[in-house]
Amino acid sequence: MNNQIDSAAKVGRRYWFVDGFTEILAGVLFFLLGGFLLLRGIAPEGSFLAQFASLAGDVGFVKVVGLVAAGLILWWLKDRFTYPRTGFIREKRVPRAQMLAFIRNLILCVLLSVLVLAAAFFFMPAARASIFSMPVWLPVVVGILWAALCILAGRWMGLRRFIVLGILILLAGIGISAWQLAEGLSPLPADALQSSPLAALPEALRAPLAESISRTFASIGLLTLVWGVLFALSGLVTFLRYRKENPVPYEEEA
């Protein structure tokens, strides 16, 4: 019985995703972001497309405007479509202390990861070599992180489709990593890696590094694009089902 009560208590948590709008808009944003990254990775250097993708990806203003616009569109859609059909709820406010603790822990995690990576880069030549194989391992790492996030969110809200999405994004990450592995990596001269990381980059490493960076952009871009498509499709199916179940706004009976 406690499980049934739990299930009822999760209805409020997942209400934000009941109509599919949030997933569709997030999917479109991810699709655009992934598209820019992919374009940046595959467009020939110096071409108009590469410059456009680089500019669109780098200008923070574009991302902020995109996020604000998506938020406003979402608010408008919910106000016009969802609330008249299935009602309105106010989400639970997260206490300030809890929010501050979360931000503090997040900053600590990021700092610790950066410190560990920097230490590995400076003191371990083998770790330096792993920078060059980023297109192979980064998609699967990002896939694992997104999958974990999706599955945890799905369990917290009681939404099975988020768990399926998490599994799909993990499979996409593994697939892209496998594809990059099959493409092969440029061989690195071992002695070049032994030089101090503080010294200027040896000539022999410049081309492999540039190739690694553009392939990383392409693979992460592709993963983000796939993620956007999956999210948007899931949202679209949810929206169609929601509209079928709630065809017209609720009206008071006479």
Add this chain to the structure above:
Amino acid sequence: MTEAYHTLSDLDRVIHEPSRLLLVALLSSVESADFLFLLKESRLTKGNLTVHLSRLEEAGYILVEKTIRGKYPHTEYRLTPQGRAAFDQYRKNLGRIFEEKKGKEEGENL
């Protein structure tokens, strides 16, 4: 009489009624919700819903707020701290009853 049966008789009768239990569970995960949300999710009739909400309000478990959204009057319901505490206590008591029943059944099977 075992401890579990005492706990059973101590269950909050206002919350124990299935429809009210559902309403309190729905309200427990949100700051507030309107009448339409509760109507759709509980699948009660409007009359029944009104009666159950009144009963919860009388017990001091929910607070009713009448506001205006756009051009229309809008009524929102929120769980009071007293209602939240009663719901938490109810779940604890219910859990204890099931645990003791499960323990007893396992003991009999051994």
